[in-house]
Amino acid sequence: MEAVLTEAVALLDEAGESALTFRALAARLGGGVASIYWYVASRDELLDRATDHVVGQVLAEVEAQPSGDDPIDDLRVIAAMVFEAIVARPWLGAYFMRNSLLQPNSMRLYDRLGQQVLRLDLTPRQQFHAVSAVVGFT
Numbered sequence: 142m143e144a145v146l147t148e149a150v151a152l153l154d155e156a157g158e159s160a161l162t163f164r165a166l167a168a169r170l171g172g173g174v175a176s177i178y179w180y181v182a183s184r185d186e187l188l189d190r191a192t193d194h195v196v197g198q199v200l201a202e203v204e205a206q207p208s209g210d211d212p213i214d215d216l217r218v219i220a221a222m223v224f225e226a227i228v229a230r231p232w233l234g235a236y237f238m239r240n241s242l243l244q245p246n247s248m249r250l251y252d253r254l255g256q257q258v259l260r261l262d263l264t265p266r267q268q269f270h271a272v273s274a275v276v277g278f279t
Contacts, residue, residue, distance in 0.1 A: 145180045146194040149187055158232045189243035192236040197246040199226045212260035220275050
């Protein structure tokens with residue numbers, strides 16, 4: 142699965158979403174189109190899993206950052222990292238947090254944002270809107 146996702150992300154990065162076909166991916170992997178179906182059931186699933194793969198890389202960078210004294214600063218750092226990933230990969234924004242069942246890393250990132258928001262003196266409703274605003278910004 143790792144090789145499939147790595148090549149799918151490379152194809153998306155090089156040529157954009159329209160270039161991601163099972164035929165093109167199979168050619169990059171040196172196999173047949175049918176072999177891709179062993180890993181994913183559809184192109185939509187492949188896009189969601191490729192997104193999760195990239196978000197996992199962003200999450201690793203986020204988790205490597207020590208928490209500071211100011212949760213607002215920590216939220217800014219996380220938001221900037223996500224934003225930079227989307228700028229570097231224009232296809233990513235359309236799929237970011239689109240399917241939480243296939244994107245566990247997106248949910249972990251959302252949780253990381255929530256951890257910072259919990260450090261603020263906000264009502265539960267304000268906490269929800271704060272995280273939503275950060276995600277919407279990115």
